[in-house]
Amino acid sequence: MADSPTAFLFDMDGVLFDSMPGHAFAWLRAMQHYGLTMSREEVYMNEGRTGAGTINAVAQRTWGRDATEEEIHAIYRTKSEEFNRYFQSEEYMQRCAEAGTTAVLGEAPVMPGAAAVLDKVRERGMQRILVTGSGQASLLDNLNRHFPGHFTRDHMVTAYDVRRGKPDPEPYLMGLQKAGVSADQAIVVENAPLGIRAAQAAGIRTIAVNTGPLPDSVLSDAGANIVLPSMQALAEYIDTEFPL
Ligand code: MG
Secondary structure, eight states, X not given: OOSOOSEEEEOOBTTTBOOHHHHHHHXXXXXXXXXXXXXXXXXXXXXXXXXXXHHHHHHHHHHSSOOOXXXXXXXXXXXXXHHHHHTTSHHHHHHHHHHTOOOBTTBOOBOTTHHHHHHHHHHTTOEEEEEOOOOOHHXXXXXXXXXXXXXXXXXXXXXXXXXSOTTSSHHHHHHHHHHTOOGGGEEEEEOSXXXXXXXXXXXXXXXXXXXSSXXXXXXXXXXXXXXXXXHHHHHHHHHHHSOO
């Protein structure tokens, strides 16, 4: 890679927290409840879209029309309830046991390697900026609890800050603005194809960490400059590429 960056822009779901299995569980159940079908792969392909955008994509395919405001509200509410329910479920406990993460009832586990990555970025004097489409209040609270001192509110871009979600570049452009850096001074860390497209549209070098079930080729085809298998691999990559 070229010059050392001065800011890292981090996506949240599937990067800092291993929350995507909860989103997949919740979307599948909520859609089913309203007579819509969505595959697990489709959840991962659509990650980063707004709730309404995801619901309309599936509604168009099944009903041949957009969902009404009321339908969107009802489906999204069910999805949020199912998301919270997932972190109380047997399925969740089992996944944590298999992944070697610590299951804490009611919340998404920290992604293995995420804390090490943040510490290494801080050690190098680089900024940490959060750029997420999430508006889940619990996740934002968790962020400060699990990664204390890394993110302040003025270094966060969330669902409340942007009008157009990923794959629009707006969230990442706003992230650059909050960091006070230009695109060529930053690096984005993303796990999702639409997030990668958003970062590329903002002109920022993008490291993809493939923490989900999609093939690496989906992430490189979306425009990722590098695809790494995990946040642990990113921690090692930072050591090698940006030695202290
Ligand atoms: Mg993500």
